[in-house]
Amino acid sequence: METLDRTEWDVVIVGTGLAQSLLALSLSRSGKRVLHLDANDYYGGEEAAFSLDEARAWAAKHAAVDVSSSTHSHAAITTKQDDPTPGEGGDRPRLASSRAYSLTLSPHLIYARSDLVSTVVSSQIHNQLDFQAVGSWFVLHPRPPAFSITRLSRVPSGREDVFSDTALDLRAKRSLMKFLRFVGHYEEQGDVWEAEKETPFPTFLEQKFALPPSSHAPILALTLSQKPGSSTSTAVALPRIARHLRSLGVFGPGFSAVLPKWGGLAEIVQVACRACAVGGGVYVLNKGIRSVEKERRDEEPSAHIQLDGGENVSTRWLVGLDNDLRAVLQGRPARADETVATSRSISIVSSPLASLFPRTSEGGPIPAGAVISVPSANADEPPVFVLAHTSEAGECPMNQSVLYASVALPAEQGHERLRQAVTVLLDNVTERDPQEGQVKPEVLWEMAYQQTTPVSGDVQIGDDGVITLPAMAQDLVFDDGVLGGVKQAWQCITGEGPDVFMQFDAREGVGDDELND
C-alpha cells in the first residue's frame, strides 16, 4: 500500500458523511487537492448503510448510553432467530444472508423541490443513482383510550384524493379543499395566518378552516413534524405542508418525495466520493486522525496532522463534524448546543406489506416507499413516524420489507413506543399469500438506537483553517440547510461565487456519445 507520509493537501476532510462527501466532491472539481479520511472501514459516517453483520458491529460500538461525544447511542439488536443462516428450508420466514440487506441510518425523504435533487443533477452524479417514489401517507388512528383499536387510512394529499376519500363528509371535504388551496399560496395570504404563527396548528385548522378534529391527523402527517400536534405551531406546519404539495408531480404524477435506492443517503455518499476520486480526491478508509498541530505559514494558517498509523500530513484546511474534530483539537470548547434525542428503529419484516404501496397514479412509477404516522392517544406525546420501504428499494430481499421508525423521545421511553407502533402497524396490514391465504407479517430482526443531535447547527469557519460542519438534524426530511453549509464551506475554501457550486459538465470521457444512444 502506498504511504501518505509527508504529503501536502489543500483540504483534509474527516469523515464520509453526506455533508463531508458533497464538500469533497465540490472541492475536487475546483482543483483542490483533497484527502478524504474515515476512521471507519465503511463509507457514510452517520448516514451509513449496513449489512446485518455490519449492523451488528455498529450496534456493539454504539451500545453505550453516553451521549456526550457520539451522535448514536443505546443501540441494541433483537432477532427472532438465533441462527440467521440463509436457506429455503422450513416453513417459517427467515432472514436471508447478511449481505442481502443494506439497512440505512439515514432513510430521509427527499422532496422533489429539495436543493439536494437539483445538486445531484447539476453535478451529474444522478447518472449513477436511482431514485424511487414515496407514494402514500397513512395515519394509524388511535381511538382513545385503548391504543389497540386503530384504523389505517391513506392521507389525501391532492384534489383527487380528497374527493375519493370516503372517511370525510361533504362539509369536511369542502373545508379541506379550501385549506389545501390556501396552503398552495399561503405566503400571499398573511392576513389569514400571520397573527396565528404561534397558535397550535390543530387550533388554527379548527378556527380558521372549520376542520373537525377528526381530520387533523392526516394533515399533521403531511407536516412530518416530530413534535406532538399541540406543540406544532402554525408557522412551522404551513411551510411543511406547502413543501409537500409543491413537490407533487414535479418528477411524475402521484408522488412528492423520493428516496435513493440501495440505502438512502449512504448511496449518495458513495457516488459523491467516487466522483470526487474521479476528480482527483484521495480516499482512505479505516484511518482517523490522532493529533493536530496548528501553525501559520506565510501568513496562512496550516495544520500538521498525524494519522492513525503514524503518517504525518499537512493541510491548509481541515474539515469535519464537530464530534469528529473536537477530540483532536485542543482548546475546543465543549459542545454547548442544545440537543434533542430521537429514538429510531429499523425492522426487517417477513412479508412485502404490499397494501402500503398502492400505485398512486396511472403511468407514474410504482412507489417503493410509504409514510405511516402513528399519533399517540395522548395529544401531548409526540407521534411515531414509520417510513416503509419495499424490497425494490434494494435494502432487503424480495418478499420482505423494511420499516424505519422514529419518535422524538429518548431511548428509555422511545424504544417501547416504536416497538408498540410497529406491532400495531403490522396488526393492521393484511397480507395475502397466493398459497396460504392470509399471513401475519412478523419482525424478523430489529435494531433500535438513539440519535442525539443539536437543535440547530451552522457551519463554523475558524480563522485557524478549521471548518466544522453541523451534524444532520433529527428531521425525517432531508434538510437543505446541510447543503447550504457545504456551499458556504466550499465558497470559503475556493473563493468562488455561489452560482457555480456543483455545476459540472458531463464528464464521461471517451465514448460519451455512445452512452446515451
Next chain:
Amino acid sequence: MADSTTASAPKPSSSVKLVLLGEAAVGKSSLVLRFVNNDFQPNKEPTIGAAFLTQKCQLPNRIIKFEIWDTAGQERFASLAPMYYRNAQAALVVYDITKPSSLVKAKHWVAELQRQASPGIVIALVGNKLDLCEDDGPEQDQQDGEGVDEQQEDEVARKVSTEEAKAYAEEESLLFFETSAKTGHNVGEVFTAIANGIPEASLKGPKGAGAGTQSAISAAQDSTRVNLNAGNGNAGPKEGCAC
C-alpha cells in the same frame, strides 16, 4: 438514460456493467484505453478523470455494450465503495506478470467479488505487461508451450508463470488471458470472451445493467425508477445530458 424503444437494431443490444479491479499500476486503465480507443500512453499517471467508458462488442448474434467502470485510483488505499461492484455483470481482475504481489492482490479481489458481487458475475483474470517479457508475445498464441525452462531463460522480467495463474483461474472458474496493453496483444480477445461468457438470460436490453440479483423482476424494477430529468420545475436538469 437510454430508452428501450431505440433498440431497434437488427441485432439485440445489451448493456453490461464491467468493473476493473487489481493492484495499483498493473495497467487496468491502459487495458481499457487499448480496448476503447486502441491507444496506449506510456508512463500513465494513476487514474483520475476517466471513470466510466463505454465500448461495444459485436458478437455474431448480439451486441454487448460494455459500461466499463474504472477504479478512479480508489484501490490504492483500499477504499473502493460497495456500490462500485454492486450489479456488475462482469469483472476484469488484472495483475502484472512481473509482480507476484499483484497476483496475490488479484486473488483477494476475486474472493471479494465472489462474496459481494451478483451471483453469476463473469470474472476474467488477466496477466498484463506481457510486452515486458521478451519473445513472449508471439509464443503466447500457442498458449502454454512445453519449454518452460527455455522460457524462463528468455523472460527476464516475468515473475508469475502462466501455469500458476492459469491453474488458479481454472480452479475458480475464471476466464484467463495474458495481455499486453502496450502492443494490444490479446486485449480484444479478453472482452470478446467476457461478452460470450455472459449468460443470455441475464441480458435485458439497454437497461439491463443494474438489475443484478433482482433480474427476475426487472420489468417491475424499471417502473419504480424516478427520472430526475423529467422535472418540470427548477429542479430540472440544466444540461441535456441524458436524452
